[in-house]
Amino acid sequence: MRIITLLTDYGLEDNFVGVMKGVILGINPNVRIVDITHCVKPQDIIGAGFLLKGSYRFFPEGTIHLVVVDPGVGSKRNAIVVETSDYFFIGPDNGVLSLALDSVRKVVRITNERYFLRPVSSTFHGRDIFAPVAGYLSKGISVDRFGKETKRCKDLNIPKAKKDGDRIIGQVVYIDHFGNLITNIDKKVFNRFVCKKIRFKGTYINKISINYRQTKKRSPLAIFGSFGNLEISIREGNAKDYFCAGVGDVVSVSI
């Protein structure tokens, strides 16, 4: 049974997600639907792109990842379906898919109205375009059928960590449910240098912990978390609250 994952900013209070599932199951009753999350901050393309990057490869080959975080719904932005060596991705062409696109085979602009739910509303393409396209794709319809191939799709503007003299300068790019601050400093960059200490909002952290128990309760620590990036955390606490931290706050590593 093919899997379709859903990642949206639709929230859980309304019927948006349930309706998308109804549309998909009306087209392919034999597909399995898995929610990644629907609680992306409204219109937060970077947050969604990051969550997709941390999720897609944990699903079986052939999984269809559908992402609807779409501030441009109803405008001229394109909708795309992307086939990579292992997965399919469907979403608006606003960069939200880009962090997950390894080994791209084909990018197709979705234009074939034969696969839409008509009439197409101007506000709910999740229901009228994305869900039905995912449903048909899961039935084995080839990506070529949804529209014409294109060579380019948009990238996401995520700031990159930089080396500046004897420091790596990064920033917080995502904050999880536990208040952990995920930075844009990934393990590959980090491992090229010897880390002396980490500075965040005036606080120095002197080592990289292997687990949360390596520091005192309620104290800050730096750790490579489940995304593979450097995170600032508080043992048995909430780093977001502790530091009054937000996305964009600077993290500096002395090397």
Add this chain to the structure above:
Amino acid sequence: MRIITLLTDYGLEDNFVGVMKGVILGINPNVRIVDITHCVKPQDIIGAGFLLKGSYRFFPEGTIHLVVVDPGVGSKRNAIVVETSDYFFIGPDNGVLSLALDSVRKVVRITNERYFLRPVSSTFHGRDIFAPVAGYLSKGISVDRFGKETKRCKDLNIPKAKKDGDRIIGQVVYIDHFGNLITNIDKKVFNRFVCKKIRFKGTYINKISINYRQTKKRSPLAIFGSFGNLEISIREGNAKDYFCAGVGDVVSVSI
């Protein structure tokens, strides 16, 4: 595989929804369960009725829609199962199902304790009555088996938009997750007149937009949204916050 949808005010913090699913799957392991939402405001029958209206027809024929928003649980209110030409509906007889009941074939009061989980608690009929009845119904048990047929079920008291001289007077009946204000003015009523302008809380909106891009950022717009009703929105913003709006606020359309 038959589908059962769930629409409740049980929230997601507790185990209520999971337990209902356990009961259903214990009766019919081969049913597929889809959440519409469980975040209806506690005991908000109108909100739930509206969400059901906007959801039920996007599911395949034969789907069983189970709604538990039930301030009268444990009192003498009836529980009903309704068969329409395309769907089944199960819930308390408090009007919550009424907006979705097109082409009713049969309404049955649920009284046959053979299909209940016993002992029936006085507080959790979702688990003890509604979930098992949905489970048995999904196995093909006829609606007649659950109790006696009745001719009437309760309607929901949703205020209707009215024509008053050269204006249509409506009101906000639901507010979605994005802060869009959904009114009780539907497209059929609206299209019978020429709309001059829309007034909401002292602000005038001069046209109906086709998509969110037809106004400036952070500005109000009026649009027919995915429910088929007139909505007041803010481009890339939140109309609920912008207007300090609530359910019941008046919308007036000059015609």
Add this chain to the structure above:
Amino acid sequence: MRIITLLTDYGLEDNFVGVMKGVILGINPNVRIVDITHCVKPQDIIGAGFLLKGSYRFFPEGTIHLVVVDPGVGSKRNAIVVETSDYFFIGPDNGVLSLALDSVRKVVRITNERYFLRPVSSTFHGRDIFAPVAGYLSKGISVDRFGKETKRCKDLNIPKAKKDGDRIIGQVVYIDHFGNLITNIDKKVFNRFVCKKIRFKGTYINKISINYRQTKKRSPLAIFGSFGNLEISIREGNAKDYFCAGVGDVVSVSI
């Protein structure tokens, strides 16, 4: 199709739960996954244990209940799988499973890395250890394969209601989504005595209600709720807000 239930404090904003499901389905595509809840307060072992106690027996025999509320992740705490006469339980050995463990057949410490997702991170054992073990268990792998049998697993420190002269002294141990205050006074203890009245935060309640309608609107009532324990509620209201109540608040029953 075997069922795996999930009960965590991972929340719904991140991708944690979706990723666990991807890992499980990659191992066993033919398992059914049901969420109990993911909104346990971060690291609230008692709350999770209570929710599990109120949930597990509503699922079919053979169901695998996976609980990840794990403040000790990455430390030396053990991970265990427990086989009882009817179910399987997987989780950290911190007491969170203990309230559900009736008729234990076997407790095994999970150590066999063959069934882990490697490399095992220090922060996300839900993905790297618990989800894959649940996946393999659902395929019929025997519990013995995951590690060595042990005789003991930790109990949860839930305060017990006590008889003190002519009173039963209990306390609030869990507060549900509707603001109902669930106490540690269960029906078995209660039924051994004649209840005169119940005192909570200076308010006296003179009887046990059978349903919510047996008191005036917005008034307090005492009722045996769906957990089988004495609950303090407000008819059509929220007892948590009404009483400014919290977990640990004392309830006293005159007998």
